[in-house]
Amino acid sequence: MFKKGTSLYSILTGNCPKCQEESMYTFKNPYNLNNTLKINERCSKCNTKYRLEPSFFYGAMYVSYAVGIAFAVAASVITYFLFEASLETTFIAIVVTLIVFMPIIMRLSRNI
Numbered sequence: 001m002f003k004k005g006t007s008l009y010s011i012l013t014g015n016c017p018k019c020q021e022e023s024m025y026t027f028k029n030p031y032n033l034n035n036t037l038k039i040n041e042r043c044s045k046c047n048t049k050y051r052l053e054p055s056f057f058y059g060a061m062y063v064s065y066a067v068g069i070a071f072a073v074a075a076s077v078i079t080y081f082l083f084e085a086s087l088e089t090t091f092i093a094i095v096v097t098l099i100v101f102m103p104i105i106m107r108l109s110r111n112i
């Protein structure tokens with residue numbers, strides 16, 4: 001399912017969308033918070049330009065809304081139905097999930 005050569009592989013790993021040989025990001029760890037979104041100019045293997053035009057990644061803001069909703073729904077289903085927690089606890093779980101996974105959500109949105 002997550003084989004090399006599929007778009008899903010690029011989205012989940014953050015690798016070059018063309019050759020998938022190296023990461024698009026300067027630092028692989030998304031929790032390196034000062035450099036979460038620092039992206040290389042070009043792929044060193046196939047020379048693909050990552051930033052096609054200025055403000056190329058503005059669209060990722062809209063995608064991050066959808067990705068954030070997906071994480072929030074997952075968190076609420078897990079806490080409310082699996083752990084049968086109260087609404088307040090579920091709300092806290094959603095907020096904590098969104099904060100903890102924020103770097104991953106930001107990167108996923110850019111990759112998409």
Ligand SMILES: [Zn+2]
Pocket residue numbers: 016017018019020021022043044045046047048
């Ligand atoms: Zn490449």
